[in-house]
Amino acid sequence: MQALRINVVLFGIGSVGSALINQVTESQQFFQEKRNIDLRFPIITNSTLAFFEKEGVKNIWEADFNKLAIPFTITDIIAFVKNKELENVIIVDATESAELVKSYIPLIQNGFNIVAANQSANILHIDFYKDIRRNLKKFDKNFLYETNIRAGIPVLQIISDLYYSGEKITKIRGVFSDSLSYIFNRFSSENVPFSTILNDAEKKGLLKKDFKEEFSGIGIARKLLVLARELGKEIEFLDIKIESLLTKDFEMPNVKSKFLSKAAVLDKDLEITKILQPINHVLRYVAEISIPENRFEVKLVSEPITSAIGQLKETETVFEIYTQSRGNNPIVVHGDNSGKKETTIARGILTDVLKVSEKIKIKEAIWL
Known part of the structure; x- marks a missing residue:
C-alpha cells in the first residue's frame, strides 16, 4: 500500500523549526516503512517570507529558502494549497506569534489541521478559545499542542x-x-x-x-x-x-x-x-x-x-x-529536561504531527 502523504506547512524556521525538519528528514524512511506515512514540507515560512515547493523539502532546503523565499500572506498559503490540490495538510506553528494565531480559524475553515508549540491560542480570551473549538468540531479538524506545557512528557x-x-x-x-x-x-x-x-x-x-x-x-x-x-x-x-x-x-x-x-x-x-x-x-x-x-x-x-x-x-x-x-x-x-531544549520541543511537535497523521489515516480507511 502506498504511504499516506502528509503535507506539513511549517511556520517558523528558528532553532525549533529547523530541528523539526532535520528530525523528519532523518526518519523519513522509517515513517514510510513502519507507519506508512510520507511527511513532506511543501511550504516553509519565517515571519515574512515563504518558500513554496511542491515535492517537499530536500537536503538543501536552507539554501533553497534563502534563494527562493518570497513575501506571503495567509491567503497565499491557502491559495497555494488549493491550487496544488494538497491533501492531509497540517499547519505546524513553531513561532511565538500572537498574530499568526489570529489566522487559525480561517485555516481550520479551509481544511487545515494544526499542531502548535505556540501557546497564544490557548491563553487568549475564552471566547476565542471556544470559537476555535467550535470550528474544529464543525470542520472535523485536529488541534494538538502538547508542547504548550512541557516538551518530552505527555x-x-x-x-x-x-x-x-x-x-x-x-x-x-x-x-x-x-x-x-x-x-x-x-x-x-x-x-x-x-x-x-x-x-x-x-x-x-x-x-x-x-x-x-x-x-x-x-x-x-x-x-x-x-x-x-x-x-x-x-x-x-x-x-x-x-x-x-x-x-x-x-x-x-x-x-x-x-x-x-x-x-x-x-x-x-x-x-x-x-x-x-x-x-x-x-x-x-x-x-x-x-x-x-x-x-x-x-x-x-x-x-x-x-x-x-x-x-x-x-x-x-x-x-x-x-x-x-x-x-x-x-x-x-x-x-527529564536533559538534552537540547529545541530538539526536545521539535520531537514533541513531531509526536503531535504523527498523532494527527494517524487520525487522518483512520478517517481515510473509513472513507474507503
Missing part, C-alpha cells in the same frame, strides 16, 4: 484521557519550570546565596530570554491557564493568583546582566523564608489548580522533602494529578 494527553474517560480530576500541582526547579533545588539543599545560584544558572544556560516572566510567575501561570481550560474551566489569566518571586521594591531590569547584578537584594528575604521552614522541608515554586475550591495559584511553598515535589533534583519538573478515585495518591508525571 501531560496534556494524560489529563485528556482521564477527563474524557469520566475520571474527575480534583487537583493538579507541580513544578513547571526547569530553570526555577534547578534554582530552588540548589537553594534548598546548599548554604549558598540565592543570587549566586542565579548566576550559576545563567552560566549553565538555564535562564531563559523571557526571564522576567519566569521570576514574576507569569510564564508558569500561562501553562496553568492551558491546563485549567483543558479541564473545562472557563477562566481568564487574571483569575490566577500569582505570587511573584520579586519583592515589591525590586524593579526588574529588562537586561539579564543588570538583573543578575541587582539580584543580591533578594537574598535576605529568601534566606529568612528558608530558615523559617519546618524541619525536612524545602522551598519549591509551584503552580496549583484546585477544582473543588475553584482556586488557581502560582506561589512559593515549603514542601516536605519526602514528597514527589520535594525530591526533585537538578532541572527536573513534576506534575501531580489528583483524581476523585485516587484520593490523596496522585498520578505523578516526571519530566
